Amino acid sequence: GAGVSQTPSNKVTEKGKYVELRCDPISGHTALYWYRQSLGQGPEFLIYFQGTGAADDSGLPNDRFFAVRPEGSVSTLKIQRTERGDSAVYLCASSPIAGANYGYTFGSGTRLTVV
Amino acid sequence: DQQVKQNSPSLSVQEGRISILNCDYTNSMFDYFLWYKKYPAEGPTFLISISSIKDKNEDGRFTVFLNKSAKHLSLHIVPSQPGDSAVYFCAASAGGSGGGADGLTFGKGTHLIIQP
Numbered sequence: 001g002a003g004v005s006q007t008p009s010n011k012v013t014e015k016g017k018y019v020e021l022r023c024d025p026i027s028g029h030t031a032l033y034w035y036r037q038s039l040g041q042g043p044e045f046l047i048y049f050q051g052t053g054a055a056d057d058s059g060l061p062n063d064r065f066f067a068v069r070p071e072g073s074v075s076t077l078k079i080q081r082t083e084r085g086d087s088a089v090y091l092c093a094s095s096p097i098a099g100a101n102y103g104y105t106f107g108s109g110t111r112l113t114v115v
Numbered sequence: 116d117q118q119v120k121q122n123s124p125s126l127s128v129q130e131g132r133i134s135i136l137n138c139d140y141t142n143s144m145f146d147y148f149l150w151y152k153k154y155p156a157e158g159p160t161f162l163i164s165i166s167s168i169k170d171k172n173e174d175g176r177f178t179v180f181l182n183k184s185a186k187h188l189s190l191h192i193v194p195s196q197p198g199d200s201a202v203y204f205c206a207a208s209a210g211g212s213g214g215g216a217d218g219l220t221f222g223k224g225t226h227l228i229i230q231p
Binding site: 035041043046048056058093104106107108 | 119151156158159161204206210218220222223
């Protein structure tokens with residue numbers, strides 16, 4: 001596709017449930033990033049992939065959060081035992097090559113609501 | 116501890132005038148700075164960037180100024196247009212302009228409102 005695609009656009013889940021958020025980057029982009037934006041805040045870095053490997057996962061808040069990118073294209077962010085504090089917009093971005101100066105293209109995000 | 120600060124949550128400017136959005140940072144390791152624009156229900160869109168080796172970068176109506184000694188940058192939009200109404204995020208990277216892979220650190224954003 002022409003842009004970064006994120007599905008679903010909205011997800012409502014009950015506290016304690018497991019959720020998966022999907023990101024389909026721009027074709028050919030090797031770098032993929034996940035960010036989380038809480039209400040009234042700027043996006044917060046979670047994890048970055050270069051190809052299939054997680055090059056930097058220092059932003060993941062705890063071990064309930066996990067992300068994969070098995071074939072170096074689509075990525076899935078997985079959240080176990082969801083908590084109300086996980087409610088946020090989860091943004092995915094991709095870049096042709098890793099590095100801020102190459103410019104990221106963000107998707108529209110998945111709005112996760114934990115009730 | 117916020118490393119990138121945008122102290123004005125909102126800014127209202129008359130159409131045709133100059134909009135100035137400000138950003139301060141605390142981390143001396145930041146060496147690349149970006150501005151993003153965000154409309155509701157959309158992801159942030161890259162606007163303009165500047166490397167720490169420069170003090171100014173211009174692209175059409177948008178100019179970013181960097182004052183390293185003050186750890187301050189600003190985005191100037193002139194003339195302001197109604198379509199500029201959006202939330203503007205300042206972001207910084209410590210990865211280096213050579214292509215470092217660090218995630219970006221964002222400010223909280225400034226909501227710019229252009230009044231007709």
